[in-house]
Every structure is written in C-alpha cells, then in structure tokens.
Amino acid sequence: MPELPEVEAVVRTLRPLVQKQRIRSVHVLHPIAVKPQSASHLARFATDRRIRCVTRKGKYVLLVLDRGLLTLHFRLDGQLLWFSSPNEFLERANQPKNGVHVDVAFEFGTGVLGFADRRHFGRVHAWESIENSTGLSSLGVDGLSKDFTVARFRELLSASVRPLKDFLMDQNRVAGLGNIYSCESLWHARLNPRRRAGSLKPHESRRLHKAIVSVLARALECCLHPAPDFRDSAWWFQGLEKILRVYGREGKPCRRCRAPIQRVVRGGRSTYYCRRCQK
DNA sequence: CCTGCTACCTGATGGC
DNA sequence: TGCCATCAGGTAGCAG
Numbered sequence: 001m002p003e004l005p006e007v008e009a010v011v012r013t014l015r016p017l018v019q020k021q022r023i024r025s026v027h028v029l030h031p032i033a034v035k036p037q038s039a040s041h042l043a044r045f046a047t048d049r050r051i052r053c054v055t056r057k058g059k060y061v062l063l064v065l066d067r068g069l070l071t072l073h074f075r076l077d078g079q080l081l082w083f084s085s086p087n088e089f090l091e092r093a094n095q096p097k098n099g100v101h102v103d104v105a106f107e108f109g110t111g112v113l114g115f116a117d118r119r120h121f122g123r124v125h126a127w128e129s130i131e132n133s134t135g136l137s138s139l140g141v142d143g144l145s146k147d148f149t150v151a152r153f154r155e156l157l158s159a160s161v162r163p164l165k166d167f168l169m170d171q172n173r174v175a176g177l178g179n180i181y182s183c184e185s186l187w188h189a190r191l192n193p194r195r196r197a198g199s200l201k202p203h204e205s206r207r208l209h210k211a212i213v214s215v216l217a218r219a220l221e222c223c224l225h226p227a228p229d230f231r232d233s234a235w236w237f238q239g240l241e242k243i244l245r246v247y248g249r250e251g252k253p254c255r256r257c258r259a260p261i262q263r264v265v266r267g268g269r270s271t272y273y274c275r276r277c278q279k
Numbered sequence: 280c281c282t283g284c285t286a287c288c289t290g291a292t293g294g295c
Numbered sequence: 296t297g298c299c300a301t302c303a304g305g306t307a308g309c310a311g
Contacts, residue, residue: 002304002305003304003305006304032287032288036307059305059306073305073306074304074305075287075304075305075306076288076303076304076305077288077289077290077303077304117288117289118288118289118290119287119288119289119290119303120287120288120289121287121288121289121305121306122305123306134307135306135307160281161281161282162281162282166282166283169305171305171306178304178305179303179304179305180304181304240304247304266283267283267284267285268284268285268302268303269303269305270302270303
C-alpha cells in the first residue's frame, strides 16, 4: 500500500476503528515484521496502552500512544486487516486452509487489527518518540501538508544536484512520493526525469510543485472512493490506473504528444517518461 | 555530509 | 505443463 495517497486513505479508515482504544494485547506471528526490534519489546511497549491518535508522516502510519508511538510501514505489499473478534481472528489468520496472512496483530475491545505482508518487507516498530526513529525524524516536508509550499520546494531543489527522479523519490526531501507518483508528477510538469534538481528555472519548479500537489490530491480522491476495506484481504485500491498518464505505458503513445513512452531502469526501478515533451 | 548500490522477501506473469 | 527470468507502488545499510 505504498505511496502517500494510499497511506492517507488507510489512516482515515483506520482512525475511527482504533482511536481512543486501549490495546489489550499484541501478537507477533512473524517476528521479521518487527526487525530490528524484538517481538517482546513491541508487546511490552504496546500492551495496555491507549491510542491517543492515528496519523501519518510520509508513508508511515503513526499510532500515537499515551506514551511513545507505534509506526506501521507497508513498503511494497503490506496491508491492514480487521477482524471483528478474537475468535474470528483465530479462525481466519494464518490457517493452512484459506487463511489470511498476518504478521502482527493488535487486539482491542472492539476487534483485532492485523498487519499483513506475505513478502515480509513491511515493518511495525515501537518508539519512545519520533526523534528516536531515524527513518521518521529525517523525513522531509510531507507532500500533502501546508508546509509544502513553492518557496520551500525551490529551496530544496536548489540544494540538490541529483536527477529529478531521484530527488522526488528521496523521502528526506519531500516525503510521500514513490515511483508511480514521481513519474506522474514529472510527466504533468513536462520535465525530464534526468534533469538535475538544481537546474530548474523558477517557472519550472512552480510547475513541478503544482503537478505534485494535484497528482497527490487526485490520487487521494481516488483512494477514498471507495474507501479501503480492511475486512477483505483481497481488497485493493480501485481505478488508480485510470488516473495514471505515463506510469506503466512503455511503448504506448504519450497522451500529450503521441510519441512512444520510454522506460529506463536504474537501481532496479523503472522510470517512464516521454522523450519528446518532457524536457 | 552525499550518492549509488545491494539486500531484504514472495508471488505473479510471460516467454520458451 | 514446467521451468526460468523478470518484474513489483520501498527503504535500511553500507562503501566510497
């Protein structure tokens, strides 16, 4: 459940389920999901704590407790599941027949929240404070926040010599963009992914800022309708493909100028762009 | 400090 | 059908 809009939609769905609830118990079924922390640390930390609020920073979900906080990160394939009772959880989770996969579960008075990721990339961590988490504390300005202004964005761009694509993927500059929405933003802004961040003219950085904001807002709208369904393990965001203009369209005509879309690979990640109209 | 590369895992898909 | 290669929406950790 990767990029910022998807995570935001998850947070909004999760909030009414667990906010103000007390965590009765914690079950770590696959300890790899809490690495490099330990199952006992997470259990000790979270058991009997109340969730003060559910929020988000970049692609991290934050469960702020009455003391400390938990972070959930879905990486590539993680998702949340909701079971209406401990009984339902026991019957459905990690059963050999038709079982849904669960790595970590939090039991509440109203139901059980499962964190699932069969690929075991996703993580659940416990922290005394945000500052204690290197990943969290170094995050840049959130792409959906009010602090993401053109002026701030220009400052960040001018301080970097990296290619725009790498710059946008760097969570420590602007937090929340991943591979898909980086490609999409660059396409909307008509900018070549290889351009150096610091080389943008003022009108170009304004264009890119506007593109990022609108791409994220549009995707979020899409992610909220319909809202995530944690009861259905097969559920996934619908209709995102119809808002994508360039991602995944290698060889197909650019929706602006009809030139074929290029795919280039770096570090195992694909970048899609139009050679003709992204300069 | 910055940058670039690899490891971490599993499942789906497509070519032969 | 089976086998193999490739691909997947991400980040931490490391070397240079």
